[in-house]
Amino acid sequence: MHIPTFRYDRAIEQLCGDPPTWPEPTNGISEVRLAIRYLSNNPLLKRMSPIKTLYVDIVDYPGEWLLDLPLLELSYEEWSEQIARLCEMEPRATLSQEWRTFLETVDLTSEAEDSTLRQISQLYTDFLYRCKEPQYNLSLLQPGRFTMPGEDLKGAPLLEFCPLLKIPEDYNDNSLYAEMKRRYESYKEHVVKKFYQAHFSSFDRQIIFADVLRAFNTGYASFVDMRDAINMVLKSFHYGKSGLINKFFGLKIDKMLFAATKADHVTPDQLSHLESFLQNMLATSHNNATFEGVSSETLALAAVKCTQAAHTTFQGKKMSCIKGMPIEGDKPIALFPGEVPIEVPMPEEWVEGRFHFMAFKPPRLANVHGSGLPHIRLDHALEFLLGDKF
Numbered sequence: 001m002h003i004p005t006f007r008y009d010r011a012i013e014q015l016c017g018d019p020p021t022w023p024e025p026t027n028g029i030s031e032v033r034l035a036i037r038y039l040s041n042n043p044l045l046k047r048m049s050p051i052k053t054l055y056v057d058i059v060d061y062p063g064e065w066l067l068d069l070p071l072l073e074l075s076y077e078e079w080s081e082q083i084a085r086l087c088e089m090e091p092r093a094t095l096s097q098e099w100r101t102f103l104e105t106v107d108l109t110s111e112a113e114d115s116t117l118r119q120i121s122q123l124y125t126d127f128l129y130r131c132k133e134p135q136y137n138l139s140l141l142q143p144g145r146f147t148m149p150g151e152d153l154k155g156a157p158l159l160e161f162c163p164l165l166k167i168p169e170d171y172n173d174n175s176l177y178a179e180m181k182r183r184y185e186s187y188k189e190h191v192v193k194k195f196y197q198a199h200f201s202s203f204d205r206q207i208i209f210a211d212v213l214r215a216f217n218t219g220y221a222s223f224v225d226m227r228d229a230i231n232m233v234l235k236s237f238h239y240g241k242s243g244l245i246n247k248f249f250g251l252k253i254d255k256m257l258f259a260a261t262k263a264d265h266v267t268p269d270q271l272s273h274l275e276s277f278l279q280n281m282l283a284t285s286h287n288n289a290t291f292e293g294v295s296s297e298t299l300a301l302a303a304v305k306c307t308q309a310a311h312t313t314f315q316g317k318k319m320s321c322i323k324g325m326p327i328e329g330d331k332p333i334a335l336f337p338g339e340v341p342i343e344v345p346m347p348e349e350w351v352e353g354r355f356h357f358m359a360f361k362p363p364r365l366a367n368v369h370g371s372g373l374p375h376i377r378l379d380h381a382l383e384f385l386l387g388d389k390f
């Protein structure tokens, strides 16, 4: 009762508008319960009560929050060290300049002042927001709530701390350093653990979305960051019996789906490439014991298919392409957005303009209540996630 409802109705309304528009992206947690009525095939059950109901609770939350999970295993000092190391590399080195310069002028052993805490955390948060800008599109942004606080935490003092570049050796209890350390610990206790305890303890299936194509468009650094972020999260999920998430929250996930989104941005012949690419990107997580007892699958899918496959002739050769309405503009276009590599290209192969997976407007939907949304492979996803429950 205390969790906002996922506004499917509102999303459908927007998608069916004239012109159709994309619903608001997720910025907090919401849930929806589906009651799926179906005819049982089981000969015994069929005779008793042929119509069965499967209840499915779907929980939607920002992917950013997953990045808080690894913090549970890190002390404030260990986390600081990780961030400091990341900030030595571009583009973070430049983007974090202002925050780092300010941090260097601050005496961490001096008495904690609210105004300093606010300023220092604001500069750090600004840095995280810059990392998110489309031209950088970085994923490994911690703490997750700094850029995605959710309704209840906007402006809360719990979010006023930041990692450090150097740890002071001598300090007392009311120092800036001690205060930030306390806030980091209470962030873990009151935000991170609370979230996982409240929600993750009841999940038994999970789907993780990765916008691989967007990373392709942005470049190598963006891709590496996304890969590292997902692998970091998966490492701390460690879904097997001995994993962290199990230790803390008694999780019982038995199926995990990794999905590359926006599969309608590529030509149909590239779908299998997109899937192989995602699989290769997650190879480390797939191969080790992370998934003891958890079956996982990789899929390329589109929740709303915005393009049509077509063919065109270029220099006398038949080529496949996609047709759709670009997000900016009102004339449909046909294009070949590029080939999806199966293996990760070398850094020097990510040349500017190699990938151009364009964003599209949602299609005009005449009969969404009758035939549903046009999609790519959502049926595969459902079969994998729910098939065995029927």
Ligand SMILES: Nc1nc2c(ncn2[C@@H]2O[C@H](COP(=O)(O)OP(=O)(O)O)[C@@H](O)[C@H]2O)c(=O)[nH]1
Pocket (backbone or CB within 6 Å): 022, 023, 024, 025, 026, 027, 261, 262, 263, 264, 265, 301, 302, 303, 304, 305, 306, 359, 360
């Ligand atoms: N072409 C296409 N674009 C999509 C699809 N799903 C999402 N998008 C685009 O990605 C944006 C963000 O998607 P959304 O699901 O709201 O992301 P969230 O931030 O994870 O909640 C949307 O506004 C669309 O522009 C899809 O299936 N096909």
Ligand SMILES: [Mg+2]
Pocket (backbone or CB within 6 Å): 025, 026, 060
């Ligand atoms: Mg969403």
